Amino acid sequence: MEHLFTNLAAAFTGWMITLGLSPVWADIILLLVKWIIIITIITLNIIVLIWLERKVSAFFQERLGPNRLGPFGIFQTIADAIKLLTKEDIVPSAADKLIFKTAPMFFIVVAVMLYTVIPLGQGMEVINLNIGLLFFISIGSLSTIALLMAGWGSDNKWSLMGAVRSVAQMISYEIPLAFSLLGVVMISGSLNLQDIVAAQDNLWFIILQPIAFITYFIAATAELNRGPFDMPEAEQELTGGAYTEYTGMRWALFFLAEYTNLVAVSALMATVFLGGWQGPWLPSWLWIIIKTYGVILVFFWVKWTFPRIRMDQLMSFSWKVLVPVSLGNILLTGAGIYFCKWMGWC
Amino acid sequence: MLTNYPALGIFFLITIAFPVTAMGLAWLFRPKPKAAPDDEKFTTYECGVNTQGKTWIRFKVNYFLYALVFLAFDVEIVFLYPWAVKFGVLGPFAFIEMIIFIAILLIGLWYAWKEGALEWY
Numbered sequence: 001m002e003h004l005f006t007n008l009a010a011a012f013t014g015w016m017i018t019l020g021l022s023p024v025w026a027d028i029i030l031l032l033v034k035w036i037i038i039i040t041i042i043t044l045n046i047i048v049l050i051w052l053e054r055k056v057s058a059f060f061q062e063r064l065g066p067n068r069l070g071p072f073g074i075f076q077t078i079a080d081a082i083k084l085l086t087k088e089d090i091v092p093s094a095a096d097k098l099i100f101k102t103a104p105m106f107f108i109v110v111a112v113m114l115y116t117v118i119p120l121g122q123g124m125e126v127i128n129l130n131i132g133l134l135f136f137i138s139i140g141s142l143s144t145i146a147l148l149m150a151g152w153g154s155d156n157k158w159s160l161m162g163a164v165r166s167v168a169q170m171i172s173y174e175i176p177l178a179f180s181l182l183g184v185v186m187i188s189g190s191l192n193l194q195d196i197v198a199a200q201d202n203l204w205f206i207i208l209q210p211i212a213f214i215t216y217f218i219a220a221t222a223e224l225n226r227g228p229f230d231m232p233e234a235e236q237e238l239t240g241g242a243y244t245e246y247t248g249m250r251w252a253l254f255f256l257a258e259y260t261n262l263v264a265v266s267a268l269m270a271t272v273f274l275g276g277w278q279g280p281w282l283p284s285w286l287w288i289i290i291k292t293y294g295v296i297l298v299f300f301w302v303k304w305t306f307p308r309i310r311m312d313q314l315m316s317f318s319w320k321v322l323v324p325v326s327l328g329n330i331l332l333t334g335a336g337i338y339f340c341k342w343m344g345w346c
Numbered sequence: 347m348l349t350n351y352p353a354l355g356i357f358f359l360i361t362i363a364f365p366v367t368a369m370g371l372a373w374l375f376r377p378k379p380k381a382a383p384d385d386e387k388f389t390t391y392e393c394g395v396n397t398q399g400k401t402w403i404r405f406k407v408n409y410f411l412y413a414l415v416f417l418a419f420d421v422e423i424v425f426l427y428p429w430a431v432k433f434g435v436l437g438p439f440a441f442i443e444m445i446i447f448i449a450i451l452l453i454g455l456w457y458a459w460k461e462g463a464l465e466w467y
Contacts, residue, residue, distance in 0.1 A: 249372030312466030
């Protein structure tokens with residue numbers, strides 16, 4: 001079971017070459033197959049995750065949640081998707097048409113690109129990039145531009161306010177996000193995510209880097225615009241933030257991209273701090289799913305427990321608490337590594 | 347064999363097909379009523395009343411100050427990542443150098459803090 005998918009991929013490439021294709025074309029077709037698998041994973045995840053979030057929030061608020069379609073309401077998301085598919089597409093006449101239309105597409109493309117570097121199992125990643133972690137951070141920060149495009153292109157005051165807030169929030173929390181991962185890079189000595197997983201053979205990095213884990217978790221919550229940091233789309237005061245003017249499929253693409261980002265960031269947290277695909281008994285690709293869903297459930301828990309925090313508190317928390325703490329963590333890690341070498345433990 | 351970066355480019359190009367297909371599918375299913383361009387539904391949403399004034403106006407200066415501080419730290423991240431990868435090889439001198447570098451930036455953060463750039467008015 002362990003090498004099921006890697007063996008299948010190797011057999012597929014071999015079969016393509018026996019058909020007379022050059023190795024480059026066989027690789028391109030394999031990449032296409034991997035792309036289809038990634039898209040399927042994303043789509044299935046969304047269907048499960050939206051249902052799960054509604055059920056979890058219902059549990060927290062002592063409601064029932066969706067319970068009409070199918071067992072425990074599991075088909076509710078599919079019904080919602082069909083409804084969104086058949087909705088009329090309204091583009092406001094005041095909007096900047098080109099920017100308005102490309103913003104959701106840009107957002108989802110950026111979100112899908114995050115999955116290229118995440119190791120989904122032993123030797124299972126779309127592209128084994130040697131700067132995987134840096135690639136993930138840089139591509140992940142591009143979603144700021146998509147939100148700004150949506151807010152600016154809509155020509156709506158709610159949208160622009162939401163967009164400007166989210167840009168300010170995301171650039172502020174990007175600094176502690178990148179700093180907190182530095183400690184892990186210093187210990188493992190590589191930016192390749194497979195190498196980082198391999199470095200956690202004996203000990204997960206959550207034990208060596210607890211401060212980094214907490215700062216990364218808080219910064220990631222803010223990067224994802226999830227509660228308690230969801231000021232950019234605070235429904236009670238901004239109606240819908242940057243998404244106010246969007247209808248039907250365009251709005252659905254934004255929603256899809258948000259959940260895609262959530263899964264990607266959770267998978268990265270599982271990879272970097274929780275030992276990735278390593279684990280006993282079960283095959284590696286099952287372990288990463290279990291760990292990712294564990295992190296996602298913590299995200300849900302945080303969102304439905306804490307009240308939303310105010311904009312000024314939000315910004316000062318990043319600059320006055322998280323940035324100094326994560327910088328201190330880098331120095332602490334460096335000193336720790338030298339102490340460890342001096343004592344002869346590593 | 348396909349190397350990493352061309353593969354990344356190909357992946358990016360085929361990923362564009364995903365939202366395009368989704369929009370195409372929605373185009374097949376959605377109603378397309380003929381409406382005049384000045385129809386009520388194409389107006390900008392503002393809680394039911396007509397919009398007042400321009401949207402694209404000057405914004406609060408605080409956002410700009412945060413962006414400036416962000417820029418300084420973003421450049422620092424670019425310098426820190428290669429250093430962190432080679433941390434085990436470089437030796438103690440590089441570590442002390444980086445402490446000095448971070449200290450200089452912390453003075454910058456302290457200055458921005460003191461001048462009130464991080465306050466929200």
